[in-house]
């Protein structure tokens with residue numbers, strides 16, 4: 001098959017899946033945010049009236065708070081002009097794109113090479129001129145793999161598609177659950193996302209079905225240009241189970257500096273959702289220039305009795321991370337978990353943690369947070385454990401550990417604990433440690449150099465979290481931690 | 491194998507090692523005995539390359555190379571091993587994966603391929619049996635929550651897996667019961683041959699009864715004050731350090 005034939009097939013396949021993608025190349029909205037832009041986005045996506053109304057309503061609410069970006073987080077960054085942003089995927093014209101890998105931050109290239117990413121994919125990840133088509137060729141194999149998976153999922157009645165597709169094909173489910181976990185005006189960024197969200201994933205697992213494979217965004221090739229305002233909705237019906245993987249370990253460059261995703265999870269009676277993330281957006285260069293600002297709202301509701309939601313995240317990327325995956329424990333006996341590794345090196349800043357809201361009886365939550373700061377990195381754990389009056393017999397355990405590498409970084413822990421039911425058991429432990437000279441010396445005496453020794457000690461520090469990741473993800477996450485730590489010692 | 495010439499070391503301007511001369515020939519077992527605080531661990535650490543010491547004078551040659559320019563990991567890769575008086579805990583890292591990382595690092599330095607994981611684990615298991623260690627201790631976190639005796643045994647376990655040329659044992663016998671001492675001394679004695687050397691640091695006779703060193707040096711205030719053969723150990727046991735000072 002010639003290259004052009006391949007390209008054509010891929011193009012058709014992608015057209016079939018994501019109807020409008022080719023149109024985007026020709027048309028996009030101007031900068032700024034107003035009613036017309038919101039209408040434009042909705043029209044481009046051929047959305048039903050109710051969704052347009054929903055977006056417009058979100059926009060009106062956001063407009064009232066446009067100049068009230070939250071300031072409580074322990075983060076410093078330049079103010080963002082929200083009228084100076086393209087809200088409908090405006091692909092950079094080829095003139096503006098880097099022409100070859102020679103124009104890319106060498107640190108980024110080193111990372112690609114260390115992770116063993118093929119050259120063509122490197123170009124795609126780095127956003128090189130004309131690289132899109134090449135990348136589509138490169139992932140062509142996985143298109144067919146994805147199709148095979150799709151057949152298997154279809155047989156079980158599992159829906160796994162892009163959010164836009166779901167709006168067209170499963171409007172009732174979308175209408176019922178969209179915004180049910182994260183209300184439109186929950187916070188500044190969820191509000192913004194609700195008005196302008198681009199695309200994302202949609203998952204529905206029917207009653208009593210255990211999804212037989214990890215659902216991964218990797219098999220949804222749509223990724224290009226949907227990163228900025230992603231919207232994901234996962235519903236696990238009664239007695240079902242699903243494990244969902246988000247992200248990829250390769251540091252992804254993106255022209256859009258601001259990211260504001262919303263992820264909503266709904267677990268009905270006896271259902272379980274496991275959501276794992278590896279976030280490695282471009283952190284910027286050594287001076288922090290050019291990195292992604294990542295303001296994400298992730299929340300799940302354990303709606304039914306005996307349901308369970310578990311978040312596991314490995315956060316190594318972005319210049320600024322603002323993220324608090326949370327669980328609302330509504331059903332009796334429901335369980336929420338949050339396992340997190342967050343690493344800030346060089347000029348990176350992360351303010352991350354979780355909220356566990358206990359509403360039902362006999363609910364339990366477990367929080368394990370491992371923060372690592374190196375270079376001039378700043379790291380804040382911010383968590384809320386909220387036990388409401390009816391939540392009898394609540395159990396919560398929080399373990400919050402910080403590891404410092406070097407003398408110029410910082411770690412902060414801000415736990416909020418609010419217990420309004422006397423029959424509850426809430427425990428919080430926190431430690432801050434440094435990698436000791438003795439530990440490094442011991443490793444080095446055994447032949448392990450300082451950099452490898454640091455990675456080893458950090459991996460040990462994170463093990464409790466990493467072991468919750470699906471196997472292949474865990475291996476990659478380990479490599480990623482090593483990579484993100486480079487230059488942190490010596 | 492090792493030659494220390496006129497070595498003077500201080501910490502925070504306090505002299506700890508004072509114009510020390512010591513030669514350890516290939517195939518020899520050399521013991522250093524000295525009271526607490528006499529500088530024995532400092533000497534081990536200076537040989538192994540620990541940072542934080544002021545080297546005021548002297549040289550250390552390992553197989554005729556001056557090692558002062560080498561990092562600790564380079565010295566390790568060249569065959570210097572130190573069994574720590576106080577082994578260090580690293581939580582979250584299994585003992586066996588630590589050891590495998592160490593061995594592969596050394597192999598890489600010497601231009602060799604990575605170990606075959608299955609063979610490595612097989613060897614680990616056989617050896618732990620020999621040292622009377624439960625195999626579970628391979629998967630336990632490195633030294634974390636190990637008893638004093640287990641930590642010491644683990645140092646010898648690492649040593650026998652790494653197979654170094656120069657083994658420095660810093661008070662490997664302290665805190666061991668008789669059975670553990672026997673197991674460790676047997677392991678060390680069996681390992682000793684004409685191609686490697688031992689530097690055994692202790693202040694008890696017991697270990698030396700098993701290992702039977704070729705040379706014995708009595709060490710005080712950073713200096714060798716008396717040298718001899720095994721008979722010196724017995725003399726010391728009878729009369730105490732005071733006699734020699």
Ligand SMILES: Nc1ncnc2c1ncn2[C@@H]1O[C@H](COP(=O)(O)OP(=O)(O)O)[C@@H](O)[C@H]1O
Pocket residue numbers: 501502506524525526527528529530531532533542
């Ligand atoms: N890092 C250090 N800082 C300050 N003093 C030290 C340090 N290391 C060793 N010393 C001192 O050096 C002397 C010798 O210590 P050491 O070598 O541990 O002796 P030994 O092993 O023979 O008991 C002691 O007085 C000890 O307090």
Ligand SMILES: [Mg+2]
Pocket residue numbers: 530531532575660661
């Ligand atoms: Mg000592």
